[in-house]
Amino acid sequence: MNCWGKCSPASPWSNLEPALSSKSSEPRSGAEPERVAPLLASPCVRRCCxxxxxxxxxxxxxxxxxxxxxxADTARRQAICQAAQARLSQRRG
Structure with missing residues (x-):
């Protein structure tokens, strides 16, 4: 199936910023700060269609x-980015 859609101007939802985490960045008193691996940034380029x-x-x-x-966790985000990049490369020919 050929998936080459024609799109209208960007959706009003396309420029929304991601929600901020509700977790405090302050360490618990008397505890070591939590070590969390950073998540990949969204591949969104604000041309949503x-x-x-x-x-x-x-x-x-x-x-x-x-x-x-x-x-999604980091592994899932990496897989999503790889699949998305492959689709874009295929589309560009």
Whole structure:
């Protein structure tokens, strides 16, 4: 199936910033600060537009990958980025 959609101007939702974590950055009293691996930044390029196959023409992620991004761990985010990059490369020919 050819998924080369025509899109209207950007959605009003396309410029929303990601929600901030509600976790405090302050260490618990008497405890060592938590060591957490940084998560990958979103590959969003603010050109949000889905084709007929629900693939974003801007970043290459599927709609499900976009929806999963906020709760995805680092390994899942890496897999999403790799799949999205492959889609963009394939589309560009």
């Amino acid at each position: 889905l084709d007929e196959c629900d693939i974003c023409l801007g970043c290459g992620r599927s709609l499900n990958e976009i929806l999963d991004w906020g709760s």
